[in-house]
Amino acid sequence: MARSIALLVAAALFASSCGQDPGSAVTLDFFQFKPEAVKTFDRIIEEFEREHPGVRVVQRHVPNAETALRTRLVRQDVPDVLTLNGAGVFGELAAAGVFHDFSRDRVAQVVNPPVQKILNDLGTFGRGEVNGLPFASNANVVIYNKDLFARHRVEPPRSWAELIAAARTFRAAGVTPFYLTLKDAWTALPTFNALAANLAPADFFARRRAGLATFLSAYPQVTEKLKELYSHGQPDRLSRGYDEGNRAFAEGRAAMYLQGSWAIPAIKGLEPAFELGTFALPAVQDQRLVSGVDVAVTMAREPRHPKEAMAFVEYLMRPEVMKAYAEEQVAIPPLRQAGSPVLREVLPYFERGRLAGFPDHHIPLAVQLERLLQRFLIDGDSRAFLAELDSEWDKVMERRS
Template sequence: MKKALALVMSSALTFSLLTACGNKTEQNASESGGKVKIEFFHYKPEARGTFDKLIEKFEKENPNIDVVNANPPDAATVLKTRAAKRDMPDIVGVGADTTFAELAKAGMFEDVTKAPELNNIQPSYIQMVKDVSGLEQVYAIPYAANADAVIYNKAIFKELGLSVPKTWDEFIAAAEKIKAAGKTPFYFTFKDAWTTLPAYNALAANTQGETFFQDLNQGKTSFEKGYKEATEKFVELLKYGHKDQFGKGYADGNVAFAKGESAMYLQGIWAIPEIKKANPNIELGVFPYPVTNNPEQTKLVSGVDLLFAISKTSKHPKEAKKFIDFLLKEENAKAYMAEQNAFSAIKGLTQEDPTLEGLKESFAKGALVDFPDHYIPPSINLANLLQQLTHDQDVEKFLKTMDAEWEKVKERK
């Protein structure tokens, strides 16, 4: 970890120094005016407006505290750069992923294992935070969860007499029927490499086994062994796309799907607000990816999309905690859920949007599994490798490359 931080520091030293100076200037100015200024740093540009409203409400209730809503482009890189200089924001809002794990292991966050706030958080999401960090202690409060889901056009399904598929065979049969009717089953957006991830995450999570990454770290398995089924099924889905699927990006896909140009969209629930923005009248439904032929084994890929961690070096931990407690209040958490189409990590809070009805059973049963790519370090560019796979469809080459890249990561540790 020290090596990783040193590399980040050397590559972005100038940026860090400028940022640090700016933060100190702001802090001194605010404190001299009798107010405490805390920085809330997060990686969700789509939620900036939501947080602006919540911050305004918080500041009215707490006039002695100013909250800075910091959401820079490429937030993960900026955060690592600042960590290298020990110039951390007061509050960090990221996902339960490798960026969080690296910073937690480096001792950047306060230990909240015994925090009373965790009593109101669903245990499965607390466990995901522990699993991704590999630590027994808890260093963040899970707040919101998202999910991979197949989004479908209800009107097209009704027109073709299709029901929601529960098994892999039914899923492929539905795609075949849609294709035979002269319509596009799936709208792919491979111009943006990351859009390969939702489908692949769902396929891998439901076929890799529960201890895959633990076994991988111990040399007991490999991607070639554990990810073959997922990769073959991913390639099979490519047969049901459209022309120019390599020339279309995420924004194109949202609009095209909103216009009815495909029956299904292999994305996540985060795409729904954008689709509805393009066509407010569209009738949408969602269902978990049916990866195997045993519906009882189907798990919805859902991970901690947003967690809150307090920096160990924060000069205002009490005020930071006060803001987090404010965000955790039911009315404020519900406001976030409604605007962001997110599921809450807080016990007892359910998503009210009828579009998401098809996922509620999975949440109620606890049939959930984390995003596999949360356990793959950024140095392995899974999205780019999958993008290449969509071109050459060479399963063996992809799996061998993944294993080779994983070995490089192990050697650097």
């Protein structure tokens, strides 16, 4: 892994040193990873180019964006400006020195500090560096059917006891409490993350990397509560996937949906006949909302066109641009206020800085957490799941050393 990251850094720095004819108009290569946001960014680019007639921005979107980016870096073809999901791959590349340090740039000052911390915690090249800027955040929420809640006189739960009581109330009334989609293993991750971020020690991953803690010792409460929630789903949960879950929830076939804000555009596109609401899964009294940087903006550490690339980044990070994007994509701008109306119930977490990053972003992909979680939620063997999670973690760390 270290060798491959070093190759990526060398490729990035080599490519960033290649220039163009200074007399020609500047064309920026914009690597953009979200397929559903292509048209939105086309509009943003058009507006930017009107203000900067000497700069042309070409949006590049390809399937399997992270793999495509690694390939480009190895081929010495680093993009001028990039968007990436604020997850493990971003952290690896940031820590390897691929990206610009924004810590001294004015543009970094517009971001809500707790949101910036979530991104920085994934990895930076040097102490105090800021290697990417949050452009849009998501929220790991429980989506609920406001009409069903009102009809059965259930308030959005504020504690674990209230959440389980709500599930039992709906079950007794013949309403499925949670629509679950275990056919797609990854759909168990939002609930796992919400519980792990609040029930496991805050320094767990630092201690786990140092060999001072284990999942088996720190995560039993996480798995037991996860198993309890999944006992309140529909009988066919093992044969239903994400798309089917979105449709079923939009059709009013469950009171709650254990997903995240990213599912809301798809659900709304199916034109539900009820109003959607959201709340943070209430695992503990001092609840934190799990949130990730859905879109991070960055640029090469030594860009080919530093002035023009920074101008485009500064344009993207204008509050009005971020707010417009968030409205279209049902996201949360990384500011101290504002967000989609359907997310208004969780916005106080952002305003108060009561946020936590996604725990699974700290677990290497090679551990195959999704597969292990899926099997656990089928067989219910908590101890076996956590022991295997520890074993797979250790194997990955040994290969990296």
